[in-house]
Amino acid sequence: MDFLRDPFGFVIQEYTGWLGGLGLPAGWVDIIAKLTGALVLATGAMLFVVFLIWYERKLIGRIQDRFGPNRVGPWGIFQPVADMLKIFTKEYITPIGADKFAYNLAPILAVAAVLLLWSVLPLSVTVVGTDLNVGLLFLVAVGGLGEMSYILAGWGSNNKYALLGAFRLVAQLISYEVPLVLSALVPVMLAGTLSVNGIVQAQESVWFIVAAPAAALIFFIASIAEIGRSPFDLIEAESELVAGYNIEYSGLKFGMFFVAEFLHAFTVSMIFATVFLGGWQGPGAAEIPVLGFVYLMLKTFVVYFVTILFRGTLPRFRIDQMMNLNWKVLTPLSLALIMAMAIVGGLTRELPVFWQVIAFLLVNLLLLGATDQLMRLSQSRKTKSNLPMQPLRKVLTTSTKHGAGE
Amino acid sequence: MNGLQVVFLLAALVSLFSAAMVVSARRMMHAALWLVLTLMGVAVIFVTLQSSFFAVVQVLVYVGAIAILIIFSVMLTRRVMEDHGDQILPGWRAAGLVAGLLFAIIVGFLALWQGFTTMLVELPADADNLLDLGQALVSPQGYALPFELASVLLVAALIGAITIAVDRKEDQHG
Amino acid sequence: MIPLAWYLIFSAALFCIGLFGALARKNAVAILMGVELMLNAVNVNLIAFWHYYAQMRSTPYVHGLAFTTMVFVVAAAEVAVGLALVISAYRRRQTPVVDELTLLKG
Amino acid sequence: MLGNWLYIGIFALVALMMPALTIFIAGILSPKRPDPIKNSTYECGVETVGPNWTQIKIQYYVFALVFLIFDVEAVLLFPWAVAYQLLPLYAIIEGVLFLLILVVGFLYAWRKGALEWF
Numbered sequence: 180m181d182f183l184r185d186p187f188g189f190v191i192q193e194y195t196g197w198l199g200g201l202g203l204p205a206g207w208v209d210i211i212a213k214l215t216g217a218l219v220l221a222t223g224a225m226l227f228v229v230f231l232i233w234y235e236r237k238l239i240g241r242i243q244d245r246f247g248p249n250r251v252g253p254w255g256i257f258q259p260v261a262d263m264l265k266i267f268t269k270e271y272i273t274p275i276g277a278d279k280f281a282y283n284l285a286p287i288l289a290v291a292a293v294l295l296l297w298s299v300l301p302l303s304v305t306v307v308g309t310d311l312n313v314g315l316l317f318l319v320a321v322g323g324l325g326e327m328s329y330i331l332a333g334w335g336s337n338n339k340y341a342l343l344g345a346f347r348l349v350a351q352l353i354s355y356e357v358p359l360v361l362s363a364l365v366p367v368m369l370a371g372t373l374s375v376n377g378i379v380q381a382q383e384s385v386w387f388i389v390a391a392p393a394a395a396l397i398f399f400i401a402s403i404a405e406i407g408r409s410p411f412d413l414i415e416a417e418s419e420l421v422a423g424y425n426i427e428y429s430g431l432k433f434g435m436f437f438v439a440e441f442l443h444a445f446t447v448s449m450i451f452a453t454v455f456l457g458g459w460q461g462p463g464a465a466e467i468p469v470l471g472f473v474y475l476m477l478k479t480f481v482v483y484f485v486t487i488l489f490r491g492t493l494p495r496f497r498i499d500q501m502m503n504l505n506w507k508v509l510t511p512l513s514l515a516l517i518m519a520m521a522i523v524g525g526l527t528r529e530l531p532v533f534w535q536v537i538a539f540l541l542v543n544l545l546l547l548g549a550t551d552q553l554m555r556l557s558q559s560r561k562t563k564s565n566l567p568m569q570p571l572r573k574v575l576t577t578s579t580k581h582g583a584g585e
Numbered sequence: 586m587n588g589l590q591v592v593f594l595l596a597a598l599v600s601l602f603s604a605a606m607v608v609s610a611r612r613m614m615h616a617a618l619w620l621v622l623t624l625m626g627v628a629v630i631f632v633t634l635q636s637s638f639f640a641v642v643q644v645l646v647y648v649g650a651i652a653i654l655i656i657f658s659v660m661l662t663r664r665v666m667e668d669h670g671d672q673i674l675p676g677w678r679a680a681g682l683v684a685g686l687l688f689a690i691i692v693g694f695l696a697l698w699q700g701f702t703t704m705l706v707e708l709p710a711d712a713d714n715l716l717d718l719g720q721a722l723v724s725p726q727g728y729a730l731p732f733e734l735a736s737v738l739l740v741a742a743l744i745g746a747i748t749i750a751v752d753r754k755e756d757q758h759g
Numbered sequence: 760m761i762p763l764a765w766y767l768i769f770s771a772a773l774f775c776i777g778l779f780g781a782l783a784r785k786n787a788v789a790i791l792m793g794v795e796l797m798l799n800a801v802n803v804n805l806i807a808f809w810h811y812y813a814q815m816r817s818t819p820y821v822h823g824l825a826f827t828t829m830v831f832v833v834a835a836a837e838v839a840v841g842l843a844l845v846i847s848a849y850r851r852r853q854t855p856v857v858d859e860l861t862l863l864k865g
Numbered sequence: 866m867l868g869n870w871l872y873i874g875i876f877a878l879v880a881l882m883m884p885a886l887t888i889f890i891a892g893i894l895s896p897k898r899p900d901p902i903k904n905s906t907y908e909c910g911v912e913t914v915g916p917n918w919t920q921i922k923i924q925y926y927v928f929a930l931v932f933l934i935f936d937v938e939a940v941l942l943f944p945w946a947v948a949y950q951l952l953p954l955y956a957i958i959e960g961v962l963f964l965l966i967l968v969v970g971f972l973y974a975w976r977k978g979a980l981e982w983f
Contacts, residue, residue: 371950835936
């Protein structure tokens, strides 16, 4: 293994070799090596956020025909650094009556839940954090831990708006986790393993987005909803909830929620690139591992670019529209998709891979087309009967005498 | 004592302590949050037993779904009374006695069993093989019937819970 | 490695704490939390014995895993219906306290 | 296998420590001048009325409920999906049947209006 072909793997090998030569017990060498790896990866991810914030602001600026940050440094690249310095010196204001423990734990947990996702993502052939045999399920489960941090934040703040915002956000997140989990079943069926690296390796001949575009689309939309961004950024509905669950936070505690959001957006893009776009797979990636890292980053940035494009161009959903999209379109579609894929896959098992992929593709496109037609049909039926638009009845229900709900 | 034992003891102590907090916390919300910590501790226990699948499923189902459901219910059923006043029934001493006695009986009986002191060694890497589990779940010689019944049970729970909870005529009642 | 006894004692302790919670708490949601603790103790037991049997035999052993899966299903169903009942009763009687829920006494 | 989890455990500790340390350091750097008005609950300058921890509505419970059911169902289906390529056709049909039974429940929830957001 030489440095140019695989710098990361080379450094890791040299480092563990050097550690082994120090004469420590074997268990400690293992622990120190893993600790170093975790520290480097987590620090890298946190620092990467600085770049992401700049990239996103610049891109959003371009979409809106602005310059975006352009004062500090060339192309404004040091703007996030300046912002960070500012936010570092801001006072922490803890509201009266806040539950101190929950209030302070929430921003930490929010970042930690996102960072932990990086521990199972394979970055290249040789740099695999850990090849867990239930990796994909781990990604879904740990992604769900973020919900707990929002509940802690909303409940710990001792503020009605924060609580309402938190519960609304959690309702959104758990709703969209249903199609997310269901559509994640499809790549598992195709790959025959839950290990993330195994899923990447199974995409050597054909990416899963080709075999299952409908699953990829559902996964992508649900992922965007999971990071709570436009068009699904109802938590930030300023007019209704002031600012959502983080209203009572200030200084870096507030900043941590933003770090978590940006990092989550990027991580989700990376998960999508790994599960559906072949991860580090690409021409020559197996021989020259550093190429695999480049491919993964390229794919991730393409996906990330699309999420920012969504954010910059689409208007915000109303909450009932958002829930309808999830429960009446995405969830039934993903259920139908799994059943159809299972049956078609079972019937075409004897065929060569090429024809099997064609069959999968046809099923996916058929289902997508049918969904599109059904949505149009229900839309036109709604307009034909000339019903007035459903008013947004009591989105926020506070405590009433009979409990709530009506 | 090796590292794994330390991890086990830490996780066990944390979960038992937070379990004790679950049953004694005054505020229901605190009890629910302690429950989350207990569940995380149990997930770590599953890891030390080398069942990655159930460690992850524990986080996914218990922390991600059941705990959220419980927290929502706590928010749905809160009254002013809940934050003060006793949360424990008058007969709690009897309950404690029953629980303590049961613990003593269980441990006493287990101690008589010769396998009690078996050392659990590390299993081969493919021990919790999902492939085998998946095949066993749908094989007629294995768990095909429980597998389908699980689905029926889940649907029954879904329908039942919705029928009970989404009751649109309840407004006439006090 | 860890003796099987530790797991069994841990699970017995967790079960008894859960039992205490289910018996002694006033609030119906808290009772369900106690039941959840007991079910978790059961799961720890099942997985511990799965490990025990897997190391006794040389072939892979799935029965413990399959049973644990079923316990998860039952736990989910139990908590779903149980909490729905609590909420429904609360909405009728405005109390989550079991002592005051005397619907069946008429 | 335990080695994998050791890495994840270490990573979890690092992931928790890193934001905690950053927040702690920023706490040292930042000024601390609390006063009652500043620390009061933020409601756009209006005084807070009633207890702050309010009650939410039943719809949240229903969504969490449907989510829980589908989560558990997915947990049962993941091993099936892993073994999918090795399963005979009747076993695949079993998985589809499993989903079909669930779809019945889902349709019931839909018809009952439990999935609407009011």
